[in-house]
Amino acid sequence: MYRYFSEIFSGLWSLIVGMRITLVEFFKPNITLHYPHQTVKMPARYRGHIELIADEEGKPRCVVCGMCEKACPSGCITLEGEKPEGSKKKVLTSYKLDFTKCSLCGSCVDSCNFGAVEYSKEYNLASTRKEDYHFDLLKRLEDRHS
């Protein structure tokens, strides 16, 4: 009999304690971010899709060694380069990123010995067409510098 009543009262008490906690939370301020109206600043190390880095003249630093292409687990990167006449270094002619396959692992940036690729801070990426994510990074670099 004693256990019967003590269980009722301890049970009731635990419910009251729970309700007090939610009431306290009720009067606390909101903690959510109202997304389309407010946006987050990405941390410095945020890994977005990759972008080429330009040197002082606005030309890509890439030397077309192809390490990133090899390192990529999903084969998202295709790059081409050619040697202009009279020059020792190769010049980048196209750098294509298929972002639909990319899993943002960062192997490409890791593998680059020349510091030629970086992460962008872009995260608002949404589209209904697959082709929108076949990025031409060389063109994006030129657009940024012109």
Next chain:
Amino acid sequence: MTEPIVLQPDETFVLNVGPQHPATHGVLRVKMTMDGEYIYNAETVIGYIHRMHEKMAENRTYSQYLPNLSRLDYLSAMAYSHGYVLAVEKAAAIEVPERAEYIRAITVELNRISSHLVWFGAFVLDLGGFSPLMYAFDDREQILDLLEGITGSRLTYCYFRFGGIYNDIDEDFIQGTRQFIKRMRKALKMYRKLVTTNIILIKRLKGIAPVSVDMCQRYGATGPVARGSGINYDVRKNEPYSVYSDFDFDVPVFTECDAYARYNVRMEEMEQSLRIIEQGLDKLPDGPVNPEKKPKAIKLPPGDYYSTVEAGRGSFGIRIVSDGDKNPYRLKLRTPTFSNMHLFDEACRGMLIADALAFMGSLDLVIPEMDR
């Protein structure tokens, strides 16, 4: 899967729970033969999200396979990468700087807390309480922000590299983590008051879904499920790897074998993880986080290698068979959820459907990890 031969009583019906059902948290399907509200027989059907992670390993170099490890168990991705890099480092005899090992331990434990917080929220949501989920996610958000600050990603970290880590931690992370420890201790007290001691929750979990020691051993259950049944086994204590032997922490073991015991094991584990993180931050040595000569193209000497770690859900084992090539010859992942889940078929017979789903929640299933 062969059909178990059962004599059906006249008045049973088959209830198809899943692959899309709110309680299965993923694409798991359970065919339940019901007698009224009681489960007569249950059969779990898996494979809806099989992505051939093991086969993919055979077509990739060792470092190309790193991102895959984060995609097994998206809630405690760090521990899985840890298991993999440990296996490869052991095989290729790569030295890891001490600082890197400490950072690994700290991040893995942070990740374990975040994983348990998701479980906590989702479990109480399974039981019908919504608000604890939101509070748990608020706390988890702090962890994700901290980890995002150092790794650049929120779930699929891909932070560990062979011989070290991707990036050193900074002062912000250390300060943030110390603050988080304080905050989390307060939050755990709040969860205790709001959920753990709640009479409704106790009535729902105490004595529900007993899993015997024998059953755990037969199915190879590990982690909180085994520890809730009184098996004192934690890879971090029993076969210390990395720098875990330097830390002073307890392994919570409950002998009640019921869902409430499994619940308590995980709640205790969060406190223990906080202790490990605190000690890790105190003891954190200076120095480099990567070996001087970064290993580039890794080729393992021919042989058979195995390493195991304690992930959020139990012991995660990884076996690599190498023939000396730059790709593994065969790679086998031993994931804890796969073993833990198969308890369900046997243990849920004769339960009410509500209890069975509470049982499923207490097993803490992550379906992509099971199907891999």
Next chain:
Amino acid sequence: MTLTFLNIFIAVVIAIAFVAANAAYLVWCERKGAGFIQRRPGPTENGLWGLLQPPVDGIKLMTKQLMIPGGVDKIVFIIAPVLAMFPTIISFVTIPFSDQIVAHNMNIGLLMIFVFGSMSAMALLMAGWSSRNKFAMISSVRAVSQAVAYEIPMLVTTITVVMIAGSMDLMEIVHKQGGGFWHWNIWPLQNGLFNVLMPFSFLIFFICSLAETNRAPFDLGEAESELVAGYHTEYSSMGFGLFFMGEYANIVIGACLTTILFLGGWDCPFGLFPGVWWFLLKIYFLIFTFIWIRWTFPRTTIYSLLNLSWKVLIPISLFNLLLTAGLLKVF
């Protein structure tokens, strides 16, 4: 005669409007309340503080296709949502909001509300049965056993109050409690009787009205993590909408009854300016408590629910009934 009929007709129209407005805006309140408890803003996008959300939701529900799945028992399937909504509207006819504001006062008003109130269990059973869905089936069976188990303590506590008031007329019950909060039935001491169990009776009545309205922590009928959506799994469009509104209308009825039986109806706590605003204040406070409870606790299971009813609520309420009868006889 014609006048009475017209009166009732107007009253029903007003009741429907009141119920619909309440149901729509209680959803908004529920979402806001849940939001604040979980430290998020709740609906904000439509209108100021999301106040336009209910009409927008209503339009959305109405413009959706009304799906009738193959193989259902069509007639029962269509009648069920109507039956879920209809009795609650009728119940409003006899609820006195204040001295003057009552559609049609009856001397057996309380009985009428209970008669119509138990019809909603019937609606759930019909919905679950006719849907030809196993989840809906289990849910409706649960809902009925729950309704049966909780009707008993609820009625027993109500009889206690009826014995004290000596009438089933809701106006009369409120009048008996008039003149300050110390006269309310919730307190142990009124009309010269000292009955310690009255606060517990209030609690029992409140718990029962939670269970009767299928609210958390007793929402076994629509336990969404177990039974997907329970009895209304197969309903779409306004079929679902009617169930939804019926649920909220039931909450309002439950709050009204609790207020009338235990909290003195439209009576002011300090004996001054009694009026409809006190009534509304009391019912909305109770409704807030409904919401608050829902977002705090996990769900019970069917056996602990039945245990609670048969082992705790019924014995205590029966004991209170005997005690009250004894006290009334002695004094």
